Amino acid sequence: MIVLGLTATNGLDEEVARLLGLEHVRVESKVFPDGESYIRIPVSVEGEDVIVVQSTYAPQDKHVLELLLAIDALRDLGARNIVAVVPYLAYARQDRRFREGEAISVKTLLKAIRSMGANALVVVEVHKEYVLRYFEGKAVNVKVAYALAEYFKDKGLDNVIVLAPDKGALPRAQLLAKLLGGEYDYLEKHRDRVTGEITVKPKTLSVKEREVIIVDDIISTGKTMALAARKALEDGALNVYAACAHALLVGNALKLLVESGIKEIVAANTVPVPSEVKVVNVAPLITEAIKQLGTL
Amino acid sequence: MIVLGLTATNGLDEEVARLLGLEHVRVESKVFPDGESYIRIPVSVEGEDVIVVQSTYAPQDKHVLELLLAIDALRDLGARNIVAVVPYLAYARQDRRFREGEAISVKTLLKAIRSMGANALVVVEVHKEYVLRYFEGKAVNVKVAYALAEYFKDKGLDNVIVLAPDKGALPRAQLLAKLLGGEYDYLEKHRDRVTGEITVKPKTLSVKEREVIIVDDIISTGKTMALAARKALEDGALNVYAACAHALLVGNALKLLVESGIKEIVAANTVPVPSEVKVVNVAPLITEAIKQLGTL
Numbered sequence: 001m002i003v004l005g006l007t008a009t010n011g012l013d014e015e016v017a018r019l020l021g022l023e024h025v026r027v028e029s030k031v032f033p034d035g036e037s038y039i040r041i042p043v044s045v046e047g048e049d050v051i052v053v054q055s056t057y058a059p060q061d062k063h064v065l066e067l068l069l070a071i072d073a074l075r076d077l078g079a080r081n082i083v084a085v086v087p088y089l090a091y092a093r094q095d096r097r098f099r100e101g102e103a104i105s106v107k108t109l110l111k112a113i114r115s116m117g118a119n120a121l122v123v124v125e126v127h128k129e130y131v132l133r134y135f136e137g138k139a140v141n142v143k144v145a146y147a148l149a150e151y152f153k154d155k156g157l158d159n160v161i162v163l164a165p166d167k168g169a170l171p172r173a174q175l176l177a178k179l180l181g182g183e184y185d186y187l188e189k190h191r192d193r194v195t196g197e198i199t200v201k202p203k204t205l206s207v208k209e210r211e212v213i214i215v216d217d218i219i220s221t222g223k224t225m226a227l228a229a230r231k232a233l234e235d236g237a238l239n240v241y242a243a244c245a246h247a248l249l250v251g252n253a254l255k256l257l258v259e260s261g262i263k264e265i266v267a268a269n270t271v272p273v274p275s276e277v278k279v280v281n282v283a284p285l286i287t288e289a290i291k292q293l294g295t296l
Numbered sequence: 297m298i299v300l301g302l303t304a305t306n307g308l309d310e311e312v313a314r315l316l317g318l319e320h321v322r323v324e325s326k327v328f329p330d331g332e333s334y335i336r337i338p339v340s341v342e343g344e345d346v347i348v349v350q351s352t353y354a355p356q357d358k359h360v361l362e363l364l365l366a367i368d369a370l371r372d373l374g375a376r377n378i379v380a381v382v383p384y385l386a387y388a389r390q391d392r393r394f395r396e397g398e399a400i401s402v403k404t405l406l407k408a409i410r411s412m413g414a415n416a417l418v419v420v421e422v423h424k425e426y427v428l429r430y431f432e433g434k435a436v437n438v439k440v441a442y443a444l445a446e447y448f449k450d451k452g453l454d455n456v457i458v459l460a461p462d463k464g465a466l467p468r469a470q471l472l473a474k475l476l477g478g479e480y481d482y483l484e485k486h487r488d489r490v491t492g493e494i495t496v497k498p499k500t501l502s503v504k505e506r507e508v509i510i511v512d513d514i515i516s517t518g519k520t521m522a523l524a525a526r527k528a529l530e531d532g533a534l535n536v537y538a539a540c541a542h543a544l545l546v547g548n549a550l551k552l553l554v555e556s557g558i559k560e561i562v563a564a565n566t567v568p569v570p571s572e573v574k575v576v577n578v579a580p581l582i583t584e585a586i587k588q589l590g591t592l
């Protein structure tokens with residue numbers, strides 16, 4: 001069994017290989033002058049089980065294509081079982097038809113990964129776990145809460161409240177709160193009838209004199225997170241932490257979050273992040289997930 | 297039956313719909329702030345045969361992903377037969393393992409298009425026609441020579457010689473020469489033993505006082521084409537024309553070709569080209585190819 005790192009691994013390929021005590025191989029890759037990717041697997045994989053690691057952060061489509069190229073090549077070259085480890089799965093938020101006629105993009109992606117020949121799949125904190133049913137093989141979703149909980153436990157925070165950005169994401173807050181021994185709630189948007197101003201605050205609980213952790217799968221533009229943090233601090237929160245699996249931080253998201261008064265942004269190492277972000281390592285959880293797959 | 301144009305059609309979707317007398321529908325699309333594509337089919341396709349048009353020029357991977365999203369969505373939404381028309385098929389030159397371990401990228405692409413649910417495929421002037429076997433359905437390769445021949449016939453050129461850039465591409469020159477009633481040959485590279493200078497000239501025939509057409513599937517960097525044109529003009533060619541299906545013109549290719557003394561660059565409308573390039577319309581040939589598919 002070998003671990004094959006593709007073009008977007010953020011170091012997780014090496015970490016996972018080390019933890020599993022397996023040989024680590026880096027794919028050979030380049031981009032031609034016209035923009036096409038080239039992939040070559042530089043070792044024999046005939047009869048081998050291969051764990052192929054590719055996170056599909058931006059440029060997402062390039063990284064997706066390279067993953068498909070690699071899986072198809074592994075299949076051709078006689079690999080036995082292929083486990084695709086996709087720490088950040090792109091297109092995960094387009095998980096259903098919000099309007100008639102829409103592509104369910106994450107389904108397309110998972111179908112393509114499967115069609116190329118992947119036997120099993122490991123992802124980290126996918127937006128909605130039910131999408132794994134679109135992959136017709138064994139699939140495991142790593143919950144980043146376990147790594148985040150370790151991080152926050154080490155801080156020795158008292159009187160913690162964990163908030164989800166919306167009702168649908170409540171289970172994520174619930175799990176982290178359980179691991180930290182705190183309470184949880186979700187955020188609701190309110191529009192002031194007179195001024196039109198939007199505020200974001202917890203549905204039920206008070207944040208006053210509490211340590212607040214807002215947890216999400218992805219921080220993209222950071223807008224909701226920043227609004228909620230600002231309001232929580234106004235309402236007397238001691239500190240506000242923004243925690244997530246995938247800190248995409250699109251555009252000026254980092255600036256927005258810092259200016260909102262958030263004390264720390266904490267994220268997993270599924271995507272590259274700026275130095276201002278505190279990083280928790282999900283390689284041990286990925287390793288557990290791979291073991292959990294069992295016989296393929 | 298409808299014609300659905302995706303995000304990279306260069307107008308061919310409308311042309312094909314018009315020629316076939318079919319309803320033309322444009323896909324709804326956008327790109328999210330993080331770089332993910334969104335696709336929506338704005339009409340009911342249940343029980344419909346759909347011709348989906350997407351050329352996969354740069355950014356190739358984005359356009360490929362959008363094609364996969366659309367085909368998968370059409371399949372979900374109950375389309376009956378799906379004909380994928382891909383005027384420029386990206387990754388076509390990686391058509392075999394030049395070195396052990398390489399991905400056969402064009403195979404991956406065709407496998408993905410098929411896996412998403414396309415019943416049939418139409419491409420224009422694919423690099424090597426045998427790659428169509430990687431698509432497990434009906435597939436037709438449109439030969440651009442028929443459109444190029446019309447263009448050059450209208451010029452009334454006398455004493456034409458058509459050159460292929462290498463031996464493998466000779467059938468392409470042969471067909472165009474046959475249609476134009478001229479001779480054909482292929483180019484060979486020679487390295488001067490003393491100076492090391494590389495010249496590119498026809499294997500057998502002389503270009504002296506002849507109208508020279510160099511024909512290729514793709515003009516990418518334009519280097520070979522420019523070298524060959526320069527040499528032909530030195531050797532007394534009357535005029536040199538660079539003809540192709542897909543004028544990708546990467547980097548400073550256009551400048552290089554113009555400076556080499558090439559009289560005209562002639563290309564199909566499979567990819568967008570700068571105004572200096574003469575364009576031949578392949579919509580009628582694509583229409584013929586669709587008819588040729590017959591019952592799916």
